[in-house]
Amino acid sequence: MTDWSGYIGLILQGALVTLQLTVMGSALALVMAFVAGLGRVSRFMTVRALATTYIEFFRGTSIFVQLFWVYFVLPFAGVTLSPLQAGVLALGLNVGAYGAEVVRGAVKAIGREQREACIALNLTRGQAMRHVILPQALPLMLPTFCNNAIELLKGTAVVSLISLTDMTFQAQVVRAQTGNTLIPFAVILVLYFLMALAISTTMRWLERRVTRGLDGVRT
Amino acid sequence: MEWDWNFVWEIMPTLLQGLKITLLATVLGAAVAAVIGLVFAILRMTAPKPIARATGFVVEFIRGTPLLVQLYFIFYVLPDIGIRLPALLAGVIGLGLHYGTYAAEVYRAGIENVPRGQWEAAKATNLTGRQTWIHVILPQAIPPMIPALANYLIAMFKETPLLSAITVLELMNQAKSVANSSYRYIEPMTLVGVFFLIMSLISVVFLRWLEERYARVEER
Numbered sequence: 301m302t303d304w305s306g307y308i309g310l311i312l313q314g315a316l317v318t319l320q321l322t323v324m325g326s327a328l329a330l331v332m333a334f335v336a337g338l339g340r341v342s343r344f345m346t347v348r349a350l351a352t353t354y355i356e357f358f359r360g361t362s363i364f365v366q367l368f369w370v371y372f373v374l375p376f377a378g379v380t381l382s383p384l385q386a387g388v389l390a391l392g393l394n395v396g397a398y399g400a401e402v403v404r405g406a407v408k409a410i411g412r413e414q415r416e417a418c419i420a421l422n423l424t425r426g427q428a429m430r431h432v433i434l435p436q437a438l439p440l441m442l443p444t445f446c447n448n449a450i451e452l453l454k455g456t457a458v459v460s461l462i463s464l465t466d467m468t469f470q471a472q473v474v475r476a477q478t479g480n481t482l483i484p485f486a487v488i489l490v491l492y493f494l495m496a497l498a499i500s501t502t503m504r505w506l507e508r509r510v511t512r513g514l515d516g517v518r519t
Numbered sequence: 520m521e522w523d524w525n526f527v528w529e530i531m532p533t534l535l536q537g538l539k540i541t542l543l544a545t546v547l548g549a550a551v552a553a554v555i556g557l558v559f560a561i562l563r564m565t566a567p568k569p570i571a572r573a574t575g576f577v578v579e580f581i582r583g584t585p586l587l588v589q590l591y592f593i594f595y596v597l598p599d600i601g602i603r604l605p606a607l608l609a610g611v612i613g614l615g616l617h618y619g620t621y622a623a624e625v626y627r628a629g630i631e632n633v634p635r636g637q638w639e640a641a642k643a644t645n646l647t648g649r650q651t652w653i654h655v656i657l658p659q660a661i662p663p664m665i666p667a668l669a670n671y672l673i674a675m676f677k678e679t680p681l682l683s684a685i686t687v688l689e690l691m692n693q694a695k696s697v698a699n700s701s702y703r704y705i706e707p708m709t710l711v712g713v714f715f716l717i718m719s720l721i722s723v724v725f726l727r728w729l730e731e732r733y734a735r736v737e738e739r
Contacts, residue, residue: 456585
């Protein structure tokens, strides 16, 4: 019988890399989502065009193609990234593009009368966005952000193909060394599922927090 | 390294060969997803409670885990219990199963969006269950579903490069093998990106049209 303790350690190491990627990728995605999402509702044409190009480009191709492009093509342009950097960059930019549409949708969903009230109160555009629009738009974004974070978690499996030692990569290593296929893959499937559950639980808690005090404002 | 147009024309036939497999996998995967989604949706809505709950869990599980790992599972684990699938078939089943769970949600939402009054009216006019579904419920439930389903079709098309990981010779895999044998990555990888970008930009236009065409049914 194979001694599994060493292999379990290997998979847990992979889980750590997956976790790292998910957290850093989400952070980058969040930043990109707000930059591009608010860029799309900007009053300057150039900013709008730039944001739209970014969004369409990254939504139009899959994370896999982008990752390979970042990892294999950018070095020829003189930018050499480690697999981890390439992974975070590709995942963050890709999911950020989806998030940007969510931000835009939520900002647009805030009623006209709120905007008019801001003008009547003589708030600048920045103030209106920060104090009136965004606090109301945030609860609208969270459920979709939750889905996006889970998509990002699932996307991290792809980085194993550029030789980053994440959970999927380690499962392949274990498979190659033990010849057993069922156990490593079943274990990582369960681990991925648990991580996805953790994300959705956290998001639900966060949702309750940001909607606190907004009861009765919106039906 | 410079962009070389001669090399581009040289590798174009190989890439187009791969594109054909990509499209084939997408079409077959979509067909599988449409059927599996329907099965999941019906099980979740009409089966007895334990079965419905078990189906719900399976759907959540498939949606919460990466497609790549599911593909590995189908391609590497199933042979151990005697089911040996060709790579393309394994890929199509994986894609179909994964996106079937998404399609199931669309079906469910579409059917639940038909107002209760329609069911009651069908009962009042003495229609049988079959007649109710065919003449009353489905004609109202399906049109609003179409844009959402098309959306997932495009998403699935973009995910097909993952099949290269289980040795299907689709677009991405052809590009990789060209790149590995010639040590030129810029052209093949960029071309794959461009192919996907063009296809999805076209499909976005198509999707807008679908939305215009079918979203209106609701407002009527």
